[in-house]
Amino acid sequence: MSSRVPLTYGKKVLELFRNPKNLGRMEDANAEALAGSLACGDMIAIYLKINELTEKIVDAKFESYGCAANIAAASILTEMIKGKNLQDAWKISWRDVSNELGGLPPVKYHCGVLAVGSLRRAIRAYYANRSKPDWLPEEFTQEEKHALEEEKLMETLAKRAQRTAL
Amino acid sequence: MTYSDLSKPIDELIKSHGLPEREVYLDHENSGLIIPEALRAIDDAYRLSGKGHPSITHLMGWISYQALYEATVNIALAINCSPEEIVYTHSGTEANNLAIMGSSELSSKRKKIIVSSIEHLSVIFPAERLEKHGFKVIKVPVDGEGFVNLDFLSEHVDKETLIVSVAAVNHEIGTIQDIKAIRDIVRDKDEGILIHTDACDALGRIPLDMKKLDVDLASFSSHKVYGPKGAGALYVREGIKLEPIVHGQLSTQKLWPGIENIPSIIGFSKAVEIMHRNFKENVLKMTGLRERLINGILNSIDHTLLNGPFGHKRAPDNVNVSFLYCEGEALTVELSTKGIYVSSGSACTSRVLEPSHVLLAIGRKYEEAHGSLLMKVSPFHTTLDVEYVLDALPGAVRRIRSLSPIKPPRKVI
Numbered sequence: 001m002s003s004r005v006p007l008t009y010g011k012k013v014l015e016l017f018r019n020p021k022n023l024g025r026m027e028d029a030n031a032e033a034l035a036g037s038l039a040c041g042d043m044i045a046i047y048l049k050i051n052e053l054t055e056k057i058v059d060a061k062f063e064s065y066g067c068a069a070n071i072a073a074a075s076i077l078t079e080m081i082k083g084k085n086l087q088d089a090w091k092i093s094w095r096d097v098s099n100e101l102g103g104l105p106p107v108k109y110h111c112g113v114l115a116v117g118s119l120r121r122a123i124r125a126y127y128a129n130r131s132k133p134d135w136l137p138e139e140f141t142q143e144e145k146h147a148l149e150e151e152k153l154m155e156t157l158a159k160r161a162q163r164t165a166l
Numbered sequence: 167m168t169y170s171d172l173s174k175p176i177d178e179l180i181k182s183h184g185l186p187e188r189e190v191y192l193d194h195e196n197s198g199l200i201i202p203e204a205l206r207a208i209d210d211a212y213r214l215s216g217k218g219h220p221s222i223t224h225l226m227g228w229i230s231y232q233a234l235y236e237a238t239v240n241i242a243l244a245i246n247c248s249p250e251e252i253v254y255t256h257s258g259t260e261a262n263n264l265a266i267m268g269s270s271e272l273s274s275k276r277k278k279i280i281v282s283s284i285e286h287l288s289v290i291f292p293a294e295r296l297e298k299h300g301f302k303v304i305k306v307p308v309d310g311e312g313f314v315n316l317d318f319l320s321e322h323v324d325k326e327t328l329i330v331s332v333a334a335v336n337h338e339i340g341t342i343q344d345i346k347a348i349r350d351i352v353r354d355k356d357e358g359i360l361i362h363t364d365a366c367d368a369l370g371r372i373p374l375d376m377k378k379l380d381v382d383l384a385s386f387s388s389h390k391v392y393g394p395k396g397a398g399a400l401y402v403r404e405g406i407k408l409e410p411i412v413h414g415q416l417s418t419q420k421l422w423p424g425i426e427n428i429p430s431i432i433g434f435s436k437a438v439e440i441m442h443r444n445f446k447e448n449v450l451k452m453t454g455l456r457e458r459l460i461n462g463i464l465n466s467i468d469h470t471l472l473n474g475p476f477g478h479k480r481a482p483d484n485v486n487v488s489f490l491y492c493e494g495e496a497l498t499v500e501l502s503t504k505g506i507y508v509s510s511g512s513a514c515t516s517r518v519l520e521p522s523h524v525l526l527a528i529g530r531k532y533e534e535a536h537g538s539l540l541m542k543v544s545p546f547h548t549t550l551d552v553e554y555v556l557d558a559l560p561g562a563v564r565r566i567r568s569l570s571p572i573k574p575p576r577k578v579i
């Protein structure tokens with residue numbers, strides 16, 4: 001069991017929590033994805049507008065259900081990928097997100113992981129009915145697996161809790 | 167914990183947060199203010215009577231011993247027991263540990279520990295620890311408002327039961343249990359079973375009289391009655407023999423070696439005295455503030471659920487509401503920027519958000535637990551404080567909800 005200390009994220013997290021950049025749904029997105037769930041206590045939606053010719057991300061938005069770090073991670077990620085081509089956006093890891101936020105506390109690493117997981121899901125969704133580029137791996141990456149595991153784990157736990165209560 | 171990880175960002179974080187113009191502290195569940203008279207008593211104690219060691223034979227020792235004794239008499243008067251029945255610890259957590267662990271060696275035949283499923287972790291964890299030493303822990307389920315299932319209790323108490331532990335007032339959802347009914351069920355089965363009640367959140371909120379309550383053990387925590395941190399107590403009824411759980415040179419108490427925190431105990435005693443003296447008006451005041459806060463929230467914000475009972479079976483200070491479609495930790499930070507300090511029912515301790523075991527036990531779903539806020543009013547709050555919170559909350563909830571990909575459905579009228 002871990003001890004409890006207050007979460008001390010960098011001030012960048014607090015800034016983005018108060019004034020998130022790129023917040024909101026995007027009606028004309030050509031790729032989007034959702035990761036996490038209400039039961040997990042964190043969920044991130046990423047919306048992308050991609051130029052089909054250049055494969056550059058021309059606009060990115062997010063929505064988030066989660067703690068301040070979760071909101072900031074999704075927001076900063078959308079900032080990081082705007083103007084990037086999809087291959088470079090794919091390469092961004094959860095550590096890059098954490099570093100950009102001034103270092104997430106360990107219990108909040110998963111916020112960065114979930115943000116990246118949902119971005120990669122969106123990129124995969126974009127290629128779902130297009131020819132896949134070489135750089136896109138068949139296998140799920142660590143961040144994508146994490147999102148999947150978290151969703152599954154919570155499903156099981158939530159069911160168990162419902163069974164034992166009352 | 168590594169402090170080096172924290173020291174830099176925490177400074178920046180505090181600066182970036184800034185000091186809100188108006189502050190309302192409602193996180194008395196975790197800890198809170200100290201009554202000024204108690205603070206003064208502590209200050210005096212450090213300069214005068216708290217200087218010496220209360221078990222030493224010289225003037226300073228005698229003065230310390232006298233101060234400790236007077237503080238104890240005061241507490242004993244408030245809860246109607248004798249001073250010899252009070253054992254000081256340094257927190258409520260330690261008092262609960264002493265009750266559970268300290269009773270474990272009493273009998274070789276009694277290997278069953280019964281607790282409610284919504285006990286404080288300082289009861290549940292020591293009980294679970296004893297499972298490693300051959301004990302069986304039974305957690306009594308509660309209903310949707312947190313009341314212990316008495317039939318289940320009755321079915322499970324037997325000659326093998328060592329101790330039954332149920333808090334008089336639940337710390338999270340404010341449920342006031344019928345401890346006398348629980349006591350009777352247990353004693354009717356077997357008079358040798360110990361009855362413990364965690365009274366940390368009951369003191370100052372409901373009438374507490376050890377003679378009338380007639381339990382064997384009861385835990386108290388100083389900072390939960392607006393006293394200082396660093397003091398707790400276990401009432402151990404005369405004739406009950408526990409084993410100490412920490413070991414070393416004894417001071418004045420057989421069950422808790424090491425020096426008593428005399429200044430904190432003196433502050434604790436002062437706080438108990440004042441809460442006891444003003445009991446009726448405090449309860450009246452807290453109840454009024456609680457009702458205004460609960461009704462204000464439920465009436466002005468959609469998709470909210472009160473956790474715990476309505477009305478007179480709820481502790482006068484407890485407000486616990488789930489805001490659906492709204493993540494609690496984010497809401498806690500949002501309110502902090504407005505100077506309102508509360509706590510959320512879920513804690514981010516690992517990869518996933520861990521919902522409170524109390525909320526799960528009353529049948530709340532994960533997402534309902536994640537959006538819960540716990541607020542405790544005190545006799546020192548004003549109606550203006552509550553109005554400030556009621557003004558700020560709808561906007562805060564609206565903003566956090568607006569960030570989420572899943573929006574609450576429109577209410578059909």
Ligand SMILES: Cc1ncc(COP(=O)(O)O)c(C=O)c1O
Nearest residue numbers: 257258259286337364366367387
């Ligand atoms: C019901 C209950 N029991 C025990 C404790 C633990 O007390 P302490 O904080 O003094 O360790 C608390 C504190 O919040 C409590 O509310």
